[in-house]
Each structure stands twice: as structure tokens, then as C-alpha cells.
Amino acid sequence: xxxxxxxxxxxxxxxxxxxDDLAVMREEYAARLHAPNMRHIFICGGTGCHATGSIAVxxxxxxxxxxxxxxxxxxxxxxxxxxxCALGPLLLVHPENIFYQKLAADDIPELVEEQLVHGRQVExxxxxxxxxxxxxxxxxxxxxxxxxxxxxxxxxxxxNPESVEDYIGRDGYRGTARALLEMTPxxxxxxxLTSGLRGRGGAGFPTGMKWQFAQRSAGxxxxxxxxxxxxxxxxxxxxxxLEADPHAVLExxxxxxRAINAYQGYIYxxxxxxLAVRRVQIAIEQARALGLLGHNILGSGFDFDxxxxxxxxxxxxxxxxxxxxxxxxxxxxxxxxxxxxxHKGLWEKPTILNNVETLANVAQIMLNGGAWYASVGTExxxxxxxxxLSGDVxxxxxxxxxxxxxxxxxxxDIGGGxxxxxxLKAVQLGGPSGGCIPEAYLDVIIDYEEIAKVGAIMxxxxxxxxxxxxxxxxxxxxxxxxxxxxxxxxxxPCREGTRRQLELLEKICAGKGEDGDIELLEELSSMITESAxxxxxxxxxxxxxxxxxxxxDEFDAHIKQKKCPAKRCAALLDFTVNADKCKxxxxxxxxxxxxxxxxxxxxxxxxxxxICVRCMSCFEACPFDAID
Amino acid sequence: MSCCNHSHGVASxxxxxxxxxxxxxxxxxxxxxxxxxxxKETPGALITVLREAQGVVGYFPIELxxxxxxxxxxxxxxxxxxxxxxxxxxxxxxxRHTIKVCTxxxxxxxxxxxxxxxxxxxxxxxxxxxxxxxxxxxxxxRCLGACGLAPVMVVGEDTHxxxxxxxxxxxxKKYT
Ligand SMILES: Cc1cc2nc3c(=O)[nH]c(=O)nc-3n(C[C@H](O)[C@H](O)[C@H](O)COP(=O)(O)O)c2cc1C
Ligand code: SF4
Ligand code: SF4
Ligand code: FES
Ligand code: FES
Numbered sequence: 001x002x003x004x005x006x007x008x009x010x011x012x013x014x015x016x017x018x019x020d021d022l023a024v025m026r027e028e029y030a031a032r033l034h035a036p037n038m039r040h041i042f043i044c045g046g047t048g049c050h051a052t053g054s055i056a057v058x059x060x061x062x063x064x065x066x067x068x069x070x071x072x073x074x075x076x077x078x079x080x081x082x083x084x085c086a087l088g089p090l091l092l093v094h095p096e097n098i099f100y101q102k103l104a105a106d107d108i109p110e111l112v113e114e115q116l117v118h119g120r121q122v123e124x125x126x127x128x129x130x131x132x133x134x135x136x137x138x139x140x141x142x143x144x145x146x147x148x149x150x151x152x153x154x155x156x157x158x159x160n161p162e163s164v165e166d167y168i169g170r171d172g173y174r175g176t177a178r179a180l181l182e183m184t185p186x187x188x189x190x191x192x193l194t195s196g197l198r199g200r201g202g203a204g205f206p207t208g209m210k211w212q213f214a215q216r217s218a219g220x221x222x223x224x225x226x227x228x229x230x231x232x233x234x235x236x237x238x239x240x241x242l243e244a245d246p247h248a249v250l251e252x253x254x255x256x257x258r259a260i261n262a263y264q265g266y267i268y269x270x271x272x273x274x275l276a277v278r279r280v281q282i283a284i285e286q287a288r289a290l291g292l293l294g295h296n297i298l299g300s301g302f303d304f305d306x307x308x309x310x311x312x313x314x315x316x317x318x319x320x321x322x323x324x325x326x327x328x329x330x331x332x333x334x335x336x337x338x339x340x341x342x343h344k345g346l347w348e349k350p351t352i353l354n355n356v357e358t359l360a361n362v363a364q365i366m367l368n369g370g371a372w373y374a375s376v377g378t379e380x381x382x383x384x385x386x387x388x389l390s391g392d393v394x395x396x397x398x399x400x401x402x403x404x405x406x407x408x409x410x411x412x413d414i415g416g417g418x419x420x421x422x423x424l425k426a427v428q429l430g431g432p433s434g435g436c437i438p439e440a441y442l443d444v445i446i447d448y449e450e451i452a453k454v455g456a457i458m459x460x461x462x463x464x465x466x467x468x469x470x471x472x473x474x475x476x477x478x479x480x481x482x483x484x485x486x487x488x489x490x491x492x493p494c495r496e497g498t499r500r501q502l503e504l505l506e507k508i509c510a511g512k513g514e515d516g517d518i519e520l521l522e523e524l525s526s527m528i529t530e531s532a533x534x535x536x537x538x539x540x541x542x543x544x545x546x547x548x549x550x551x552x553d554e555f556d557a558h559i560k561q562k563k564c565p566a567k568r569c570a571a572l573l574d575f576t577v578n579a580d581k582c583k584x585x586x587x588x589x590x591x592x593x594x595x596x597x598x599x600x601x602x603x604x605x606x607x608x609x610x611i612c613v614r615c616m617s618c619f620e621a622c623p624f625d626a627i628d
Numbered sequence: 629m630s631c632c633n634h635s636h637g638v639a640s641x642x643x644x645x646x647x648x649x650x651x652x653x654x655x656x657x658x659x660x661x662x663x664x665x666x667x668k669e670t671p672g673a674l675i676t677v678l679r680e681a682q683g684v685v686g687y688f689p690i691e692l693x694x695x696x697x698x699x700x701x702x703x704x705x706x707x708x709x710x711x712x713x714x715x716x717x718x719x720x721x722x723x724r725h726t727i728k729v730c731t732x733x734x735x736x737x738x739x740x741x742x743x744x745x746x747x748x749x750x751x752x753x754x755x756x757x758x759x760x761x762x763x764x765x766x767x768x769x770r771c772l773g774a775c776g777l778a779p780v781m782v783v784g785e786d787t788h789x790x791x792x793x794x795x796x797x798x799x800x801k802k803y804t
Contacts, residue, residue: 085776233732312714
């Protein structure tokens with residue numbers, strides 16, 4: 001069997017792979033990767049890097065490599081998100097493992113000349129340690145990568161997500177082959193139970209148990225669904241997995257389907273993720289053409305197929321019962337459970353729904369065994385977890401660490417700490433259902449129960465770092481605004497209760513807070529939590545409660561002293577220039593959209609408060625915090 | 629049979645008189661009919677049909693909703709209910725360029741509010757509105773999943789990362 005390389009896909013002509021073919025393809029891939037004198041350039045083609053210009057960089061690279069006659073010895077691979085998005089466009093040179101960052105198309109001729117022709121590094125394009133400013137050429141020496149344990153993300157940045165050969169070359173479909181040819185549905189579930197894998201979509205329900213329920217449900221027709229709605233703001237791991245390694249998700253679905261005997265699966269993907277939709281579509285077509293989806297997968301006699309279903313912009317559709325309604329073509333309204341989807345799900349048939357990240361782990365577990373997976377982590381939280389680290393932190397990107405890692409290590413060792421020498425105030429975990437973890441509790445370890453103890457949740461893994469300029473009252477207001485926007489409106493506590501909460505917080509931020517407002521907020525919180533119909537309403541008050549728990553003094557300052565200590569709430573700001581702090585740089589003057597600021601070289605700026613529209617631009621722009 | 633007892637001919641339009649004073653061109657009607665025909669038999673395909681139809685027409689004038697309801701054999705009130713539920717769908721004509729500002733947490737922390745304020749004051753539109761000359765729509769999206777580049781804004785198909793209030797107007801100039 002011959003396999004074509006690069007972007008050309010071999011699957012236009014349908015043929016069916018066997019386990020032996022998989023082994024041959026693995027050997028071919030290894031031979032290609034380790035061929036003497038061959039270089040592989042992995043250039044990031046994730047959404048982030050596309051946005052910063054990686055397509056132009058890649059095109060230039062292709063041109064330049066051709067112009068120098070290196071086409072036979074240099075293979076250029078466009079990968080999915082490498083994880084370190086803030087440094088894009090970026091690329092990795094294999095086998096030397098040199099990491100280049102923040103590239104522009106015009107950097108390419110020099111990079112090709114130096115690195116590929118002469119084997120010398122281009123120092124100015126290397127990553128630099130933020131503290132010592134020394135370049136760190138080797139990918140593996142960069143702290144951001146060195147301390148991670150990529151299991152779920154094992155293929156990110158090193159395969160072409162549009163090439164099934166690359167995927168198979170890196171052990172792809174071996175887990176499926178084992179599950180389909182060597183295991184029974186019962187032993188698949190048993191392996192999942194042993195692994196201890198818990199759902200990565202938020203609630204952390206044991207995946208093996210969910211599958212077991214569905215397996216035991218009676219019915220000829222069952223469904224496997226993949227939740228790729230990723231509604232939590234600040235989370236982008238599902239998107240990255242779909243864009244970088246779509247076959248891993250398909251494998252998870254095939255194995256789940258075999259475990260419960262389902263014939264059809266759907267991937268519910270939000271329409272805001274066009275690149276993910278495209279890559280998954282390509283993966284599905286490739287898998288079908290090779291007999292990895294469809295009839296008689298790998299000659300096992302088992303049939304299963306997958307379709308993509310695109311969402312239409314409703315956060316609540318990430319909730320499982322709402323998601324199923326939405327696939328049925330209706331308004332995505334949640335319904336009470338029970339009956340649970342394992343008994344009555346999509347079209348009233350037994351259904352399992354799993355998150356993208358959950359599914360991406362499954363093939364690995366089949367291949368290496370549940371015990372292998374469970375060997376990492378804490379007592380009740382096994383394996384690794386991917387976080388989307390963002391906000392006020394130096395190294396923004398995707399971070400995969402073993403369960404049990406301290407949060408502090410994620411923020412400081414991997415994340416490189418807080419920029420501009422500011423102080424960390426809190427890390428927000430779990431999105432609108434979660435809470436903030438203040439500096440004092442930063443040593444909490446990554447574990448479902450430990451995180452819950454300090455008032456946040458693991459959630460889907462969005463970790464947003466906030467520095468001391470963040471106002472926690474304003475953040476609470478922000479999350480309620482989100483919830484108000486996204487509440488489906490079916491039940492009154494969520495629809496009306498959160499509106500009242502939002503009004504209260506808006507009032508406090510506007511400087512009109514009164515005694516008793518906090519108590520009212522708390523009362524509303526417990527009422528909504530107890531009576532809302534679905535997870536959205538039940539958890540809507542969490543960000544408020546955790547802000548009140550750790551930052552009550554900030555609420556008091558807003559209500560009693562009419563002050564916003566973090567200086568975020570415009571109504572409570574003075575908008576005057578502090579003459580002592582002003583370094584006369586003129587940045588505020590340049591940025592004011594309504595010319596409310598008078599400034600001359602070497603003079604302290606002055607704000608005319610009659611003209612000022614309180615847009616906060618000057619405040620953001622001043623490098624010396626001189627505006628009060 | 630096509631929807632509304634009309635043939636699929638390009639010129640035939642749909643639903644009696646409505647097509648005459650509608651902004652939908654005959655070519656667009658033909659595409660809409662083709663979309664309906666393709667998905668008619670698939671249970672649950674309404675949202676897919678709506679998404680594709682909006683891709684053709686740009687928004688949902690009433691006659692288009694009626695046509696889809698009839699074609700898919702779904703009560704018009706249900707179709708309207710679905711359209712109004714999902715934020716992807718619009719009942720009003722859109723501008724030439726849609727500015728999607730991310731109002732997710734990471735972008736909020738990194739200052740998207742100032743960016744929105746600047747766009748709002750320059751073009752006189754708030755979130756959910758269209759400029760009078762239909763040049764821009766301003767839409768808030770709850771996380772675009774590119775938080776690494778926060779604050780993020782998507783104009784048409786282009787994603788712009790690390791936008792700032794200072795830079796945003798310059799950036800919008802090329803979208804005419
Ligand atoms: C309001 C709401 C929104 C949700 N959004 C998502 C989402 O975007 N992605 C996701 O995987 N799970 C989401 N969930 C959780 C799902 O309902 C479900 O628990 C999960 O997809 C199950 O997969 P898992 O067991 O693999 O985690 C959401 C839950 C609620 C209540
Ligand atoms: S809790 Fe909110 S989102 Fe959930 S059903 Fe009730 S109104 Fe809808
Ligand atoms: S808040 Fe805005 S309008 Fe007021 S002085 Fe500062 S930049 Fe000018
Ligand atoms: S998109 Fe390139 S590193 Fe994330
Ligand atoms: S919060 Fe803006 S892209 Fe995620």
C-alpha cells in the first residue's frame with residue numbers, strides 16, 4: 001500500500017483499512033519523520049495564528065523553500081493550534097526542535113537561509129525568557145511547554161489535522177482497533193471506569209458510569225453526541241482540539257458508540273467556529289473513505305457514522321437536554337431531568353453526550369489501559385486537564401497539566417506570572433457557573449473537589465487571571481449580564497431573579513448602592529439556586545457569591561464610601577489627573593476621543609470634566625496610573 | 629413539489645404576491661427553494677435550513693419565514709420561535725460588514741469595553757444596531773474562542789486580535 005504525503009489526501013478512492021494497514025502506515029510515517037537529512041517545519045494554522053498572519057507566513061515559506069530547491073528535503077506541515085497563541089504566528093523546526101515566534105512573512109527568507117541552509121538559529125526570532133531576556137531556542141526548554149504533560153493535546157502542533165495519515169502515523173485509530181476487535185462493550189466500559197476519567201464539560205461526571213447507564217438502556221436506536229458548543233467565555237480548548245486533532249474526537253465517538261451499540265453520532269459545534277467545522281468535516285470524509293466510519297469499521301462488523309450539526313448562537317444549548325432539542329430543530333430549551341438522556345435523549349432514544357476534551361482521551365485509554373490513565377492525578381480526579389489560560393498573565397495559551405498540580409504553578413511557572421509587575425487579585429475558574437479564587441488560596445490543587453471547596457468549579461477549564469485593576473463588583477455584574485443575555489427564559493427564577501440581581505449590581509456600580517443590597521443579593525442567590533430548572537440558573541449566582549465571599553470589602557467600599565478601589569466603575573471615578581503621579585507623557589491626551597484633556601510637553605495633563613464622557617480610555621492608556 | 633405550490637423556476641418566486649415587493653431576488657428565491665428541497669425530508673433540519681437561507685438572503689423578511697414554514701411543513705409560529713431564539717438569526721437587514729466584538733471574560737478583562745465605546749461613539753451605534761448607511765453592524769459575541777489574542781474583534785471574516793480603543797478606528801477604515 002502506498003500513501004501519498006502532504007496535503008494531498010489519499011482517500012478519494014474508497015478503500016477499507018485493516019489493522020495491518022494501520023501498522024504499515026505507522027511505519028511509513030516514522031520513516032518519513034526520521035528520514036536522514038529531512039526537515040519538517042510545523043507551522044501553526046490554528047485560529048489564533050491565522051488571525052496574526054500565519055497563512056502569509058506559510059505561503060512565503062513554501063515559495064522560499066521552492067526557490068532554494070529544498071522542496072525534497074523540507075516538508076512544511078500546517079498544524080492546528082500549538083497552544084502558545086499569544087506568540088503567533090509560530091513554527092517549530094524538526095528534528096532540531098527549534099521554536100520560532102511572532103513571525104512575519106518578511107522574516108522567512110532569513111529563517112530559511114540561516115536555519116535550513118546553514119543550520120544556524122535566527123536569534124531575533126527565538127523565544128526569550130521574560131525575566132532574563134535570554135533566548136531559549138529549544139521548544140522543550142521553554143518553561144511554558146516544559147512543565148506541561150500533553151496527553152489530550154499530544155498531537156497539537158505536530159500533525160497536519162487535515163491528514164489522516166499523519167494521525168494514523170501517531171498511533172491513530174489503534175485504540176479504536178483494540179476496542180472494536182479485541183474488546184466487548186462491557187470491557188470497554190470497564191476500562192473507562194478503571195481510568196477514572198470524568199467529564200471535562202463542567203460537571204465532572206464519571207464517563208464510564210454514563211456509558212454504563214446507556215449501555216444498559218433498552219433500545220435498538222441509540223445516539224452518541226459530542227458537545228462542541230464551548231459556550232464558556234474564556235475557554236478555547238475544545239476549539240483547539242477540533243482544529244488540531246479532529247480524528248481523536250471521532251475515535252472517542254466510535255468507541256463510545258461501540259460501548260452502547262449506537263449507529264449514529266452528531267457533533268454539535270457552535271457556528272462561531274468555522275475552522276473547527278471545516279476540519280472536522282474533512283476528518284469525517286477521510287474516515288468514511290478509509291472505512292473508519294460507516295459500515296464494518298476496520299472489518300469488525302460494527303457500523304457507525306457521524307454528522308456535524310451547527311449551533312446557532314445560544315449559550316444554553318450547551319446544556320445537554322437543550323442541546324438535544326436544538327438538534328431536533330427546535331428552540332434549545334432545557335427540560336427537567338429525569339428522565340436522563342441515557343434513557344430518553346435525542347428523539348427520546350437512549351443517548352450519551354460527552355464533551356470534546358472527554359472524547360479526545362478515550363482512544364488513549366483503550367490503547368494504554370485505564371490503569372495507565374489513572375496512574376496520574378489525585379485520588380478522585382484522574383489524568384490530565386487542559387486549561388485555557390488567559391487574562392492578565394504573561395504566557396497566554398493552552399496548558400495541560402496532571403490533576404493535582406497547584407493553581408499557583410499554572411499561573412506562575414507555566415503562565416510566567418502577571419505582566420507589568422502588577423499584583424494578582426484572583427483567578428476566575430469555571431466561567432459563569434464558577435467563581436474566583438483569590439491570591440490567598442492560590443495553592444489549591446487541580447482537583448474537582450478541592451476547587452469546589454474554595455468556591456469555584458473546574459468547569460470546562462477556562463482560567464482567567466485578573467490583576468489588581470479588576471473590580472470584583474464589576475466582574476460580578478459582568479457575569480450576571482452574561483446570564484441575563486443567555487437565560488432561555490423558560491423558568492421564572494432564572495429569567496426574573498437574575499434580572500433583579502443584575503439591577504442591584506448595576507446600581508452598586510453606579511454609586512447608588514444602599515444598605516441591605518448585599519443581603520438582598522444573597523437572598524436572591526439562594527432562591528434562584530434552589531428553584532431554577534437547569535444548570536444555567538442553578539449556578540448563575542456562583543460568581544456573585546464567590547465575589548462576596550472573598551471581596552466583600554469592595555462591595556462595602558462601593559456602597560458606603562462610594563469608591564471603586566480598583567478604579568473600574570466609571571461613575572465612582574473622579575477623572576482628575578494626579579499631579580504627583582503624572583509623568584507628563586501625554587498618552588492620555590492622545591487617546592481622549594473628545595479632546596477633554598489639555599496637555600503640553602513637560603506639563604501635567606488636565607482633564608476638563610465638562611467635556612469628558614467618562615469613556616475610561618485615558619485611564620487605560622496612562623502607564624503610570626495617574627488618573628484617579 | 630416545491631414549497632407554496634410554485635415550481636422551482638428561477639423567475640417563479642414564492643408565495644404569490646409577496647415576492648414582487650420583496651427585496652429577495654429571483655436567484656435568491658431559487659437558492660432558498662433548493663435548500664428547502666435538500667433538507668425537507670430530514671427530521672430536525674429547520675435550523676440548518678434557516679442558517680443556509682440566511683447565508684443566501686442575509687436576514688429573514690417575513691415572506692422568507694413564511695416560505696420556509698410552508699416548505700418544511702412546520703407552523704410559521706414555530707419557525708418564528710426558533711428564529712427569535714438563536715442569536716445567529718436576524719429579522720432585520722444587516723450592514724455590509726458585521727463587527728463582532730467579543731464580550732467574553734478574557735476580552736472584558738483586557739479592555740474590550742473601551743473598544744466598544746469607541747466604535748459606538750464614532751459610528752453612533754450600540755450593540756445590536758446597524759449604521760444608517762448600512763456600512764456596519766455592531767454585534768456582541770460571548771467569547772469567540774480566541775482568548776489568547778484578547779481583546780478580539782471579527783470584522784466580516786477577519787479576526788483581529790489585541791485591538792485597542794486607539795487602534796480600532798484605523799482598523800475599520802478599510803471596510804467601506
Ligand atoms: C448552561 C450550560 C451550558 C453548558 N455548556 C457546555 C458546553 O458548552 N460544552 C460542554 O461540553 N458542556 C456544557 N455543559 C455541560 C453539558 O450539559 C454536559 O454536562 C456535558 O457536555 C457532558 O459531557 P461530559 O460528561 O463529557 O463533561 C453545559 C451545561 C449547562 C448547564
Ligand atoms: S434556569 Fe434559566 S436557562 Fe435554565 S431553563 Fe430556567 S430560564 Fe432557562
Ligand atoms: S475618560 Fe475618556 S473622555 Fe474623559 S478625559 Fe479620559 S479619555 Fe477623555
Ligand atoms: S493558534 Fe497558533 S498557537 Fe494557538
Ligand atoms: S473572551 Fe474574547 S475570545 Fe474568549
